[in-house]
Amino acid sequence: MSDLPPSRRSALRVLAGFGALALGASACGTGDSERAAGPSTTGQSAPKDEDRRMPAEWESHARTFMSWPALASVWEDDLPFVRKDIARIARAISEYEPVVMMARPDQRAAAQKACGSEVVVLLDRAFPGTPPDSWSRSSDQALSVLSEATDARGRPFEIIDLPQPDPDLITGYSDAFLSTYANFSIGNDAVYMPKFGDQKADARARGILQEQFPERDIVQLGIDTIATGGGGIHCATHEQPGKPVA
Secondary structure (H helix, E strand, C coil), X not given: CCCCCHHHHXXXXXXXXXXXXXXXXXXXXXXXXXXXXXXXXXXXXXXXXXXXXXXXXXXXXXXXXXXXXXXXHHHHHHHHHHHHHHHHHHHHXXXXXXXXXXXXXXHHHHHHHHHCCCEEEEECCCCCCCCCCCCCCCCCCCCCCCCCCECCCCCECCCCCCCCCCCCCCCCCCCXXXXXXXCCEEECCEEEEEECCCHHHHHHHHHHHHHXXXXXXXXXXXXXXXXXXXXXXXXXXXXEECCCCC
């Protein structure tokens, strides 16, 4: 497949909403529904605006949310393969933290079987006007960070270069194949990153991330079909903040 159909190109640029969740009976027989439910706020006062903050991705996660690929009109013949990639990511993350997978009602059982009992599968409806697919974040996340840029305190950023795999050695295909190691995801005690088949570049990228995250496991995963659609691990996941930093 050398070109993406228009439906997939447009889907990659859609910020799909989770929609309304059917909680309660929608958690699939894992006996772990408490992991999917948020902590009770009964008797607690809401935090003041000045006390609110959005934690960094590398801080504690309560759980990670993902969405089950739904549409053959988007993925065509690749649909079963991208589902395998998504399930592989979900299973890996569930080794370190709870995972909640959003799925269409008619696909919930298949998603649960593919992802395993440690992943809680909930019913999902797409945001009106958007396709009900796995891109719960826009995949257009590439940013050019200039070396002279600074953070909010005026401190210069340290730029860490990651290698690029050899196009002749990668195991994926298509003109839109996203062969970047930068689309990794940071979780509780682990970093999830892709591998593309260029063993030298895969190992070098893993080593660089291990240096940057010495106290976390580096988990490399094959995501060729996701990357063929222009996506990555970071695009396919979204964390719920956990315990605030003291």
